[in-house]
Amino acid sequence: xxxxxxxxxxxxxxxxxxxxxxxxxxxxxxxxxxxxxxxxxxxxxxxxxxxxxxxxxxxxxxxxxxxxxxxxxxxxxxxxxxxxxxxxxxxxxxxxxxxx
Numbered sequence: 681x682x683x684x685x686x687x688x689x690x691x692x693x694x695x696x697x698x699x700x701x702x703x704x705x706x707x708x709x710x711x712x713x714x715x716x717x718x719x720x721x722x723x724x725x726x727x728x729x730x731x732x733x734x735x736x737x738x739x740x741x742x743x744x745x746x747x748x749x750x751x752x753x754x755x756x757x758x759x760x761x762x763x764x765x766x767x768x769x770x771x772x773x774x775x776x777x778x779x780x
Contacts, residue, residue, distance in 0.1 A: 719762035723754045 706713050730750035735743060 719759070722762045722765060723758070726754055727751055
Protein backbone atom coordinates (compact mmCIF):
# COMPACT_ATOMS: atom_id res chain seq x y z
CA UNK A 681 0.00 0.00 0.00
CA UNK A 682 1.12 3.49 -0.67
CA UNK A 683 0.64 6.50 1.58
CA UNK A 684 -2.40 8.02 -0.22
CA UNK A 685 -4.26 4.72 0.07
CA UNK A 686 -3.44 4.44 3.76
CA UNK A 687 -4.54 8.02 4.37
CA UNK A 688 -7.80 7.34 2.55
CA UNK A 689 -8.50 4.33 4.78
CA UNK A 690 -7.63 6.30 7.94
CA UNK A 691 -9.84 9.21 6.87
CA UNK A 692 -12.72 6.81 6.23
CA UNK A 693 -12.37 4.94 9.56
CA UNK A 694 -11.43 7.82 11.88
CA UNK A 695 -14.99 9.09 12.55
CA UNK A 696 -16.00 5.64 13.77
CA UNK A 697 -13.32 5.62 16.48
CA UNK A 698 -13.07 9.33 17.21
CA UNK A 699 -15.70 9.48 19.97
CA UNK A 700 -15.36 10.37 23.61
CA UNK A 701 -17.39 8.53 26.24
CA UNK A 702 -18.38 11.73 28.04
CA UNK A 703 -19.66 13.29 24.81
CA UNK A 704 -21.76 10.21 24.10
CA UNK A 705 -23.22 10.25 27.64
CA UNK A 706 -24.07 13.94 27.38
CA UNK A 707 -25.62 13.46 23.95
CA UNK A 708 -27.71 10.53 25.24
CA UNK A 709 -29.20 12.84 27.91
CA UNK A 710 -29.92 15.49 25.26
CA UNK A 711 -27.49 18.03 26.73
CA UNK A 712 -24.70 20.11 25.26
CA UNK A 713 -21.17 20.41 26.61
CA UNK A 714 -19.99 24.01 26.85
CA UNK A 715 -16.25 23.58 26.63
CA UNK A 716 -15.51 27.24 27.21
CA UNK A 717 -16.94 26.86 30.73
CA UNK A 718 -14.74 23.92 31.70
CA UNK A 719 -12.41 24.49 34.68
CA UNK A 720 -9.31 23.64 32.63
CA UNK A 721 -10.06 26.57 30.33
CA UNK A 722 -10.19 28.89 33.33
CA UNK A 723 -6.96 27.44 34.72
CA UNK A 724 -5.20 27.88 31.39
CA UNK A 725 -6.51 31.44 31.20
CA UNK A 726 -4.98 32.12 34.62
CA UNK A 727 -1.61 30.75 33.47
CA UNK A 728 -1.65 32.83 30.28
CA UNK A 729 -2.62 35.94 32.23
CA UNK A 730 0.31 35.40 34.62
CA UNK A 731 2.72 35.20 31.67
CA UNK A 732 1.14 38.22 29.98
CA UNK A 733 1.28 40.43 33.07
CA UNK A 734 4.85 39.52 34.08
CA UNK A 735 6.60 39.18 30.73
CA UNK A 736 9.03 42.09 30.45
CA UNK A 737 11.89 40.63 28.39
CA UNK A 738 9.96 38.66 25.73
CA UNK A 739 12.77 36.12 25.66
CA UNK A 740 11.98 32.42 25.47
CA UNK A 741 13.78 31.33 28.70
CA UNK A 742 11.99 34.05 30.68
CA UNK A 743 8.63 33.11 29.17
CA UNK A 744 9.29 29.45 29.99
CA UNK A 745 10.00 30.36 33.64
CA UNK A 746 6.85 32.49 33.78
CA UNK A 747 4.87 29.60 32.32
CA UNK A 748 6.18 27.25 35.01
CA UNK A 749 5.36 29.83 37.71
CA UNK A 750 1.86 30.27 36.28
CA UNK A 751 1.25 26.52 36.27
CA UNK A 752 2.41 26.28 39.90
CA UNK A 753 -0.16 28.95 40.82
CA UNK A 754 -2.96 26.61 39.70
CA UNK A 755 -3.04 24.40 42.77
CA UNK A 756 -5.51 22.39 44.85
CA UNK A 757 -6.77 25.55 46.57
CA UNK A 758 -7.65 27.15 43.24
CA UNK A 759 -9.52 24.10 41.92
CA UNK A 760 -12.77 24.55 43.92
CA UNK A 761 -12.93 28.18 42.78
CA UNK A 762 -12.57 27.10 39.15
CA UNK A 763 -15.21 24.38 39.49
CA UNK A 764 -17.69 26.69 41.24
CA UNK A 765 -17.09 29.43 38.69
CA UNK A 766 -17.82 26.90 35.97
CA UNK A 767 -20.79 25.27 37.70
CA UNK A 768 -22.95 28.23 38.66
CA UNK A 769 -23.00 30.10 35.33
CA UNK A 770 -23.79 26.79 33.67
CA UNK A 771 -26.71 26.24 36.05
CA UNK A 772 -27.95 29.73 35.25
CA UNK A 773 -27.66 28.92 31.55
CA UNK A 774 -29.59 25.68 32.04
CA UNK A 775 -32.42 27.45 33.87
CA UNK A 776 -32.78 30.14 31.20
CA UNK A 777 -32.69 27.50 28.48
CA UNK A 778 -35.53 25.55 30.16
CA UNK A 779 -37.64 28.69 30.55
CA UNK A 780 -37.68 29.34 26.80
